[in-house]
Amino acid sequence: MALFIYGTATNTGKGFFTAEDRRNFHLRGFPGDVWVIGNNEKGAYWLAEKNGVEKTKAEAQAIVDAKVAEAQAAWDALPEEQKTDMNPRPTQITLP
């Protein structure tokens, strides 16, 4: 059985994920409203309850890649004085 479920869901704020959710299953958010969710019953219910859309890992990675590329393009367009080590260029993210 796969370790993770991949999906997209919009973070609606308070109550979107609870401390109990965090104890019940792995949950990690990524650009593009992509969420990596522990593959158990409660994780699956969580994505469904949040009106999430399940994705394959490849689909989820493609969404993240597109968002990172978008951010990198925006960073590349910044004036040079803003490209400081405190404002580094967004880096590639590989989903677990």
Next chain:
Amino acid sequence: MAGYNELRGLRVKYLSADPANPEDGQVWYNSTTGNLRAQGIGVGAWSSGANMGTARYNMTGTGTQTAALGAGGYLPGLSPFAGAKNTEEYDGSSWTNGGNMNQGKHEAGCFAGSQTSAIIASGYAGTSNLSSSESYNGSSWTNTPSLNVARRATYQGMGSKAAAVCIGGTVSTAVSNVEEWNDSSWTSVTALPAVRRAGGSSGTQTAGIIFGGDIPPKTTTSFEYDGTAWTAGGALPTALSGMQGTNGPQGTQTAAGSFGGSNGTSPVASSFNYNGTSWSVIQSMTEARQVGGGAGSTTAAVVFGGAPGGSPARSNSTEEYNFGTTTYNPATWASGGNLSTARLQLMGFGIQTSSVAAGGNASPPDPNVVNSVEEYNGASWTSGTALPSARQTGNGFGIQTAGALVGAITIATTTEEYDGSTWTAGGTANDNFYKPGATGTQTAGLKFGGATPVTTQTEEYDGSTWTEGGLLNTAREQMGSAGTQTAGLAFGGSPYTGATEEYNGTAWTSSGSLNTSRAGLIGSGLQTAALAAAGGLPGVSSATELYDGTAWSTSTSMATARRLLASGNTSPSDASIVFGGLTTVSSNATEEFTGSSVSNNPASNLTVS
């Protein structure tokens, strides 16, 4: 399995009330509440908070989890790379706009105090470092005397509006300069032992700590301040800068938090707490971020905004961390409302809060088959529409307003559908076997096995027609059933067996067996999370087992042992219901199952005697 006594050399104390001063890791049983309780170690967790009104990074925060203040930062559309003036206030539930600062800024961070009494100094306004300083009274900002050294990228401030410290930062490179605020002016004081910017900070003007940050490179080191001198503190596990922390009145030198930050390559979600000596790993945030705002304490913190590393490059999300006492609530069976008519070999479907009991035998050993139907609302049973004729030993599937019965003795191929008020004839099954397993919905049902003789036959129902499915590996009747038409589960049954099989819509495959072989049991839940309860060994059983998709484990037993009962078999495994059955006589008892859970309560909520 080894018990707590074997593992720890101690017995769990049996107490009538929670102890007054539990130590971290202490475990006890509260006989009054029936809970196994533990004083938390590593039981903190992050949850989502309300989203900020404006996504931003290079911002600063202070205050508490329920009274936080976020200020400034970098917003899109500001030019040239100017910082924001606007502030936002958090009450633990929502963000509202606060007063606008006089000077827009980002990369500030000499930010100290509370939501209603704060001071901010330093920062960057797009063209130059700032020495300006402003104070906040909960509604408006007032200019105050400036720092002696203009700087940016500090993120290192602590104390209160009346007694703050501004530490390090960038002039052209990172600096070690430190200034103290006495509510009227900034004064240069003892410098840091080493330059740094963008670290974390916590505490007061006379008992504070800064940790991590950028020299560059990024560092793990920390320095503690006593109002006069800086001394080395415990090193962070990882070199980081731009962390969110326990800024505000609750963060201290001996209880500081470091949440997220950047490792030099990308933002991270990892988080740590400091106890005055060393840092320990706590649960990671859900989202990696750096240079956002942080506030609160090591037991009740909040992090907001920041740069998550991808697009959008600025975040408006909030996460709250809470640490406290863990309560393990074991699985329980509780009594529900009694059936009006005690009966066995009845049929059931639905869920814990809306189920249906139909037919059955009211007075064994004499046959007294009934056609009465009862509906449950989570508290009590009321009469429903009677069946067209009396029947028993079939099985049900679906929900209270869209259910079905099939497999009753002498009319085993008959299907009857219920919409919550009326019974209508459904499709006729192909196989004439009674006492089958059944699961699924009214329009996607599944029945399998049955008698006589015991069979492996399976049929699938689409709401009108039954078609043959894959054969069970073990012929049986009176089995437990759970799941769906395409992910079904069969377990136990007669001849007495504990065999479990999983159906994938085409074929059955064997899985882990019940620990207690039995027939006349019930089931509910999913193929990956099922409940089995009661049944005959022969005799009657109260045994309960839970299935995780691979194996069965023993759970809390029912109050009343019985067999030939029914269940709301569409219920999830952790919220099931059983009713009726045979003890030594027909039973009218209902029991409701609640699965085990773990709850985390703020330590301050611990009730002591």
